[in-house]
Amino acid sequence: MKNYTFKTNLQCTNCRAKVAPLLDKSSQVKNWNLDLEDPERRLRVDYAGTDPKDIIALVEKVGFKAQLDEALSES
Amino acid sequence: MSKKSKQFPVSGMSCAACAGSVESVLKQTQGVDQAEVNFADQSVWVEYDTSEKDLKAALQEVGYDIIIQEDNPLEEQEKEKQKSYIELQGRTFWAAILTLPVFIIGMFFMSWEAGRWISLVLSTPVLFYFGRQFFIQAIKQARRFKANMDTLVALSTGIAYTFSLFNTVYPEFWTSRGLAPHVYYEAATVIITFILVGRLLEERAKSQTGTALKKLMNLRPERVLLISDGEEKEVKTEEVQVDDQLRVRPGERIPVDGELISGVSYIDESMISGEPEAVKKERGDSVYAGTINQKGSFEFKAKKVGAETLLAQIITRVRRAQGSKAPVQKLVDRIAGVFVPVVIVISILTFVSWNIWGGTDAFSHALLTSISVLVVACPCALGLATPTAIMVGIGKGAENNILIQDAESLQRARKIDTLILDKTGTITEGRPRVVKQIWVDNSKAPKGKAVALAMEQRSEHPLAQALIRRLKEDGITPVTISGFQSITGRGLKAHGPEGEDFFIGNAALMDEQNLSIPDDIQEYLDSHSHEAQTHVFFGTKSQVIAVFAIADQVKKHAAAAISKLKSRRIDVQMLTGDQKGTAQAVCQAVGIETYRASLLPHDKANEITRLQNQGKSVAMVGDGINDSEALANADLSIAMGHGSDIAMDVADITLVTSDLTSIDKALNLSHLTVRGIYQNLFWAFVYNIVGIPIAAGVIYPFTGFLLDPMIAAGAMALSSVSVVGNSLRLRNKKL
Numbered sequence: 018m019k020n021y022t023f024k025t026n027l028q029c030t031n032c033r034a035k036v037a038p039l040l041d042k043s044s045q046v047k048n049w050n051l052d053l054e055d056p057e058r059r060l061r062v063d064y065a066g067t068d069p070k071d072i073i074a075l076v077e078k079v080g081f082k083a084q085l086d087e088a089l090s091e092s
Numbered sequence: 093m094s095k096k097s098k099q100f101p102v103s104g105m106s107c108a109a110c111a112g113s114v115e116s117v118l119k120q121t122q123g124v125d126q127a128e129v130n131f132a133d134q135s136v137w138v139e140y141d142t143s144e145k146d147l148k149a150a151l152q153e154v155g156y157d158i159i160i161q162e163d164n165p166l167e168e169q170e171k172e173k174q175k176s177y178i179e180l181q182g183r184t185f186w187a188a189i190l191t192l193p194v195f196i197i198g199m200f201f202m203s204w205e206a207g208r209w210i211s212l213v214l215s216t217p218v219l220f221y222f223g224r225q226f227f228i229q230a231i232k233q234a235r236r237f238k239a240n241m242d243t244l245v246a247l248s249t250g251i252a253y254t255f256s257l258f259n260t261v262y263p264e265f266w267t268s269r270g271l272a273p274h275v276y277y278e279a280a281t282v283i284i285t286f287i288l289v290g291r292l293l294e295e296r297a298k299s300q301t302g303t304a305l306k307k308l309m310n311l312r313p314e315r316v317l318l319i320s321d322g323e324e325k326e327v328k329t330e331e332v333q334v335d336d337q338l339r340v341r342p343g344e345r346i347p348v349d350g351e352l353i354s355g356v357s358y359i360d361e362s363m364i365s366g367e368p369e370a371v372k373k374e375r376g377d378s379v380y381a382g383t384i385n386q387k388g389s390f391e392f393k394a395k396k397v398g399a400e401t402l403l404a405q406i407i408t409r410v411r412r413a414q415g416s417k418a419p420v421q422k423l424v425d426r427i428a429g430v431f432v433p434v435v436i437v438i439s440i441l442t443f444v445s446w447n448i449w450g451g452t453d454a455f456s457h458a459l460l461t462s463i464s465v466l467v468v469a470c471p472c473a474l475g476l477a478t479p480t481a482i483m484v485g486i487g488k489g490a491e492n493n494i495l496i497q498d499a500e501s502l503q504r505a506r507k508i509d510t511l512i513l514d515k516t517g518t519i520t521e522g523r524p525r526v527v528k529q530i531w532v533d534n535s536k537a538p539k540g541k542a543v544a545l546a547m548e549q550r551s552e553h554p555l556a557q558a559l560i561r562r563l564k565e566d567g568i569t570p571v572t573i574s575g576f577q578s579i580t581g582r583g584l585k586a587h588g589p590e591g592e593d594f595f596i597g598n599a600a601l602m603d604e605q606n607l608s609i610p611d612d613i614q615e616y617l618d619s620h621s622h623e624a625q626t627h628v629f630f631g632t633k634s635q636v637i638a639v640f641a642i643a644d645q646v647k648k649h650a651a652a653a654i655s656k657l658k659s660r661r662i663d664v665q666m667l668t669g670d671q672k673g674t675a676q677a678v679c680q681a682v683g684i685e686t687y688r689a690s691l692l693p694h695d696k697a698n699e700i701t702r703l704q705n706q707g708k709s710v711a712m713v714g715d716g717i718n719d720s721e722a723l724a725n726a727d728l729s730i731a732m733g734h735g736s737d738i739a740m741d742v743a744d745i746t747l748v749t750s751d752l753t754s755i756d757k758a759l760n761l762s763h764l765t766v767r768g769i770y771q772n773l774f775w776a777f778v779y780n781i782v783g784i785p786i787a788a789g790v791i792y793p794f795t796g797f798l799l800d801p802m803i804a805a806g807a808m809a810l811s812s813v814s815v816v817g818n819s820l821r822l823r824n825k826k827l
Contacts (some may be wrong), residue, residue, distance in 0.1 A: 028109035035113060035155050079154045080113030080120075 018047065021069045022089035024057040026082045035079045036060075043075065059086065095125070097139040100147070101331045104156040105134060114156055121150040134331055159330050159398075184288040187222040190214045191281040198278025208260045211277035219253055223284035239432040240425040244474070245287055247432065249280040251466045256280070269456050282812070286479060307738050308407045308717070311363065311382035316340075316347040319391060336394045340385045348394045349401045352377045355390025356580070358554060359383050363717040363736075364402065364693060365669035366516045368523055368644070369554040372581075382717075387552040406693055406717070410724045410742060427474070427773070435469040435784075442788040457789070464787035469780055477772035480819035485765035492827055493733075493748040494758050501744030503769075505728050505762030507709045511657060511755070512700060512722070514714035515668035515678055518732055519752070520644040522715065524555060526562035527625070528641040532610045538568070540637060543594050544630050546570035547584050551596075555628060558642050583628075593633040607631040613639045624677035651682045653752035658683075660759065663708075667696045669718060696722035713755060715739055730755060757827040768822050772815045779811035 027033060033051050040049045045066035052059050060083060062072055069085050076083040105111050111131040118127035123142025130136070136158065138147060144160045151158055194214050197207040220227070223245075230246035233239060259266065259273035266273040317339040318327045324339060329347045332338065337353070340346055346359070358370035361383045365371075370386045373379060379392055382403035398404065439462045446458030482499045489496045496502055516522050531537040545563040548556040549570060573594075575587040582604070583597015595605055602609065607629075609617075613636060617627065620641065630638040657664050666687040668675050675689035688699065696712075700722050703710045712719070712726035715735025723729035723742045731743035732750040740746045747754040785791075 026109050026112065029107040031104070031106040032109050032113065035110075077116070078120075080116035081109060082112075 018063055018065050019091045021062050021064050021072065021091070022086040023060045023062070023069075023072065023076070023083040024086050025051070025060050025076060025084075027051060027053070027058050027060070027076075029053070032081060036076055036081065039075050039079065045071070057086070059089070095139065095141045097126075097137065098144075099135050099137045100144075100158040100160065101135050101328065102129070102151070102156055102158050103134070103333065105129070105131060110156070113154070114151065117150060117154050117156075118147065121147065180288070180292055183222040184285070184292050187218050187281070187285045187288055190218050190222075191278075191285040194218075194281045195278045198275070208256075208275050208277075211275065212257060212260050215253065215277040215281045218281045218284050219249055223249070223288065226284070226287070239429050243432050244428040245283055248466065248469065249283050251463065252276040252280040255463050266456075266460065269453055271456065271460055289479060307741065308403070308410065308720070311345060311717070312401075312403060313345045313347050330398070332394050332397050334394055334397060337391055338394060339389060339391050340379075341389045342385060342387050344385050346379045346381055346383050346385060346392075348381050348398075349396035350379055350392040350394045352379055352390055352392045355388060357388035357390045358386040358552060360386055366514060366714075366716040366718045367670055368516065386554075402693075406721055409694060409697060409721045431469075431474075435466065438469075438784060438788065439463075439465040446789065461787060461789045465784055468783040468787040474773070474776040474780075477776050477815055478769050480816050481765050481768040481772055481822065484819045484822045485761055485768070488764075488823055488825075488827070489745075489758065489761055492754065492757055492761075493751075494754055494761065495733075495746040495748060496744070496758075497746065498744040501728055502762050502765045504709075505711070505745075505759055506766055508662060508711040508728055508759065510663045510665065510703055510708040510710045512696075512703075512710060512712045512726070513654075513664065513666050513684070513752075514696075514712075514716065514719050514722075515666055515670055515675060516644060517715035517735055517750075518713050519650050519666065519678055519682055520646050522644065522734070524558040524626075524642050524644050526558055526640050527643045527645060528616070529562070529638060530613055530616055531638045532612065532635075533637065536637060539571075540630060541566060541568045542571040543573060543586070543588050544596060544638075546573045547576065547586050547594065547596050550576050551578065551584055555626065555642055559628065559640060562640070595631045595633075596628060599627070599629065602629045602631055602636055605631065605633070607633075608635045610636060616641075622677060624674035646678060646681050647750075647752060649751060649753050653756060654682050654684060656753070656756045657759075660756070667691055667699055667722070669693075669696075693718045693721050697725045700725045713752075715750070730758065760827045764822055764825055764827075768819055771818050775814040775818060776811055779814075 027036065030053070033053065036051075040046050040062070045064055046062055047065060048063040050061050052061075060072075060076070064072065066072075069090070073083045073085070102114055105114060108131055111129040114136060115127050115129045118124050118136065118138060121142070123146065124138060124140045126137075126139035128137045140147060144158075148158050148160060191214075194211045197204065197211050201207045226242045226245045227250065229240075229242035233243050253276075256275035256277050259275055263273040312329055314329060315326050316329050316332060317324050318332065319337040319339055332348050338347065338350070340357075342357075352373050352375055354375060356372070356374050359373050359379060360368075360370045361380065362368055363382050364380055373390070378395075380403065381396075381401040396402075399408070442465050443458045443462035446461055447454050450457050482502060485502050486496045486499065489502075513519055531540065541563050545560065545568050548559045548563070571589050573586045573588060574591075575585075577585040579585060579597065579601060582601040583595060585593065585595050588594055595601060595607065609629075616639065623643065625641045625643040628640045628642060629636050630640070654664050663686070664684055666675065666679055666684050668678075668687070668689050669691055670689060672689040675687050679685070679687045688695075691699070696719065700710050700712060704725075704727070709727045711728040711730060712722050713730040713732070714720075714723055715732035717736045717738050719731075720736075720738050720742045723731065723739060728745070729743040730745045730747060731739040733740070733746055733748040734750045745758055747758070
C-alpha cells in the first residue's frame with residue numbers, strides 16, 4: 018500500500034462526481050480524497066496497485082487530467 | 093456512414109473543467125473526429141461518423157447528457173412523403189395523358205388496324221412504368237398466397253395487355269382458326285389511370301396529418317430569455333432546465349411549463365381550455381408552454397421542460413392517436429380477396445371443360461375462352477366503384493361548405509352513434525359579446541357610453557374588447573378622461589370630462605363604492621342569473637347607471653341542428669374545459685342532456701376512448717388546439733372552419749361556415765356516398781355475372797356464339813358508364 022498525490026484539473030463537485038464512481042469501484046484504491054480548496058486540486062489515493070499511471074488513466078477516462086505530484090508521493 | 097457535424101446542447105456541465113471533460117470523452121469515442129465545447133451556451137460541436145445515440149451513450153456513461161432533437165427525423169420523414177406524393181402526381185398525370193388516346197381508339201376505332209399498334213406503344217409505359225407498383229405489390233401478395241386490389245389490377249391489366257399484345261403481333265393464330273382476335277388495351281390503361289387517381293386522393297388526405305404535428309410543434313418558441321445572476325440572455329428553448337428563471341414579454345408564447353414568480357399578466361390559454369378569454373396570472377399561478385402572453389411582462393420559474401410539458405404531451409398523444417387508428421380495410425380489397433380466386437377457378441374450369449367436351453379445335457377454343465373469362469372479369473368498373481362515388485361525394489361536400497380531408501371518413505360517418513360537441517366555438521360563437529345593455533336613464537346614455545369607451549380602451553381586461561366592439565358599433569367616439577386607474581380584480585375608475593367620478597367593473601367594485609343598484613337593473617339580474625352571462629356595471633359616484641351583459645352566445649341554429657341530430661338517434665353530448673355553471677346553461681339552451689365540464693385536453697380524449705370501449709362509434713366536433721387530441725382519437729372528427737389550423741389538420745372533415753347544421757348534412761352525404769358505392773358495386777358485378785358465362789362459352793353449344801368483340805367491349809364500357817353515371821347522380825341529391 019502506497020500513498021500517491023496527484024495534481025488535477027478537477028474543479029467542482031460535479032467533476033468529483035464523475036471520477037468518484039471509478040475510484041470507488043477500483044479494488045486497488047483503498048482510500049481517496051479530493052481537495053477542491055487546494056489551488057492544485059490535489060487528489061490523494063491509498064493505492065495497492067503498482068503503477069500510479071493507472072490512476073491517471075482512470076481520471077483521463079472521464080475526460081480530466083491528472084499529474085503525479087512526486088514531492089508528496091511515496092516512492 | 094458519412095461524416096456529419098452538428099451542434100448539440102449538453103446538460104450537466106457546471107465548470108470549465110467539465111467542459112474539458114466532455115470534450116475529451118467525446119474525442120475518445122469511436123467514430124468522433126472533432127469535438128469542441130462551448131461552455132457559455134452549454135453546447136458541443138461534434139464532427140462524427142457514428143450515430144447520435146452512440147454519442148449520447150458515451151456521455152451518459154460519464155454523467156453528462158446531450159439533447160438530440162427529435163424534430164429533425166420527423167422533418168425528414170415529411171420531406172420523404174412530400175417527394176413520393178409529387179412522384180405519384182407525375183405518374184398519374186402521364187398515365188392519364190397516354191390513356192386518353194388509347195381509350196378513344198379502343199372505344200370508337202376498334203377495327204382500325206394501325207390503332208392496335210399505336211395503343212400497344214402507348215399502353216406499355218402506362219402499365220409497366222407508371223403502374224409498376226401494382227405489379228410489385230401483387231407479386232408480394234402472391235408470395236404469401238394473398239390477393240387484394242393490387243392483385244386484381246395487376247392480374248386483369250396484365251392479362252388484358254399480354255393477350256392484346258399477342259393478338260396484335262400474331263392475329264393469324266385466331267383468324268386461321270375462324271376466331272376473331274380482340275385487343276383490350278383501353279381496359280388495361282383506364283384501370284391503371286383511375287386507380288392511380290384514387291391513390292393520389294388518398295395520399296393527399298394523409299399528408300394533411302403531418303402538418304398538424306408540425307404546427308403544434310411550432311407553438312413552442314425557439315428561443316427564450318433566461319435570467320441568471322440578474323442578467324438576461326437569450327438561449328434555445330431546449331436548453332432550459334427545471335428551476336431556471338425565464339422572462340416572457342408581451343405577445344410572446346410561453347416556452348415551458350412553470351410557475352409565475354413576479355409580474356402580472358393575462359394569458360391566452362385557449363390552447364388548453366378552449367376559452368377565448370385570456371386568464372389573469374399572478375405570482376404562484378401555473379403557466380403552460382405554447383400559451384400566449386397577452387399584456388404585461390413577467391418572470392417565471394421552469395417546472396417542466398422538454399417532453400414533460402403539457403404541450404409536448406398533447407403532441408405525443410395526437411401522434412399516437414393518429415398512428416393507432418385502425419386502418420379501415422377497404423371494401424374493394426375484401427371483395428378482391430374472394431373475387432380473384434373465384435375468377436381464376438372459373439377460368440381453369442373453362443379451359444378444362446373445353447378440352448374435354450370441345451370437339452374439334454378444342455385446344456384453341458379452350459385457350460380463347462379461358463383468357464376471355466379473365467379479361468371480361470377485369471374489374472374496370474369494380475375499380476371505379478369507390479373512387480368515383482367518393483370523388484363526387486367530396487365535391488358535393490365542398491359545394492355545401494363541408495371539406496372532406498379523409499375519403500374513408502365518408503364511409504365511417506354513417507356508422508356514428510355518439511356525437512361529442514365542444515362548447516366554446518362549436519356550440520357557442522367563441523367570442524364574448526355584449527348581449528344586452530340597460531341604461532337607467534336613456535338620455536344619459538350617449539355621454540355615458542363615450543366615457544365608458546374611453547375607459548375600456550385603456551383596460552387590458554379580456555372583456556374590455558367585447559365592450560369596445562359594442563360601443564363602436566353603437567357609433568360612439570371616446571371623450572377625454574383623466575385620473576384613469578385600474579383596480580385589479582375589480583374594474584376601472586376615471587374622471588370624466590367635467591371631473592366627475594366614473595366606475596366600471598364587477599359587482600364587488602360597486603359594493604365597495606357603495607353604489608346603489610336601481611330596481612330595473614336588479615330585476616334584469618335576477619331574471620338572468622341562470623344564464624352564462626358576465627355582468628359589467630357602470631356607475632357614477634352615487635349610483636349604478638348602466639349594466640352590460642356579456643356572454644359567449646349560442647350559435648343561431650345550434651338548437652335546431654342538435655335536435656335534428658337527435659332525431660337520427662344520435663346521442664349528443666358536450667365536453668368542455670369551461671366551468672360547470674356555464675356548461676349547464678349552454679346545454680339547457682340547446683337541448684343537450686349529457687355534458688362534462690372543467691376538462692383538460694387529455695380528459696376529453698380519454699372520455700372519447702371510454703365511449704369507444706363501450707362499443708360506441710364516436711364523432712367529435714371541435715375547434716381548438718385543446719380539442720385536437722380528442723379529434724385524433726375519435727372515429728370521425730369534425731373541425732370548425734374558423735377554429736385553429738391544427739384542429740382542422742387533424743380532423744377528417746372541416747365545416748367551413750362553422751354552422752352546426754352542416755354536421756347533419758355531412759352525415760347525410762356519408763349515407764348517400766356509401767349507398768352510391770354499394771350501387772356501383774352492384775352495377776360492376778351485374779355485367780361480370782352475365783359476361784363471364786358468355787365468355788366461357790356457355791351459350792356456344794346452343795347458338796354457336798362465342799364472345800363477340802363488340803359485346804365484350806360494350807359490356808365493359810357499359811359497366812363503367814353505369815358506375816360513373818350512378819356516381820354522378822349523387823350530385824343532384826339534396827343534402
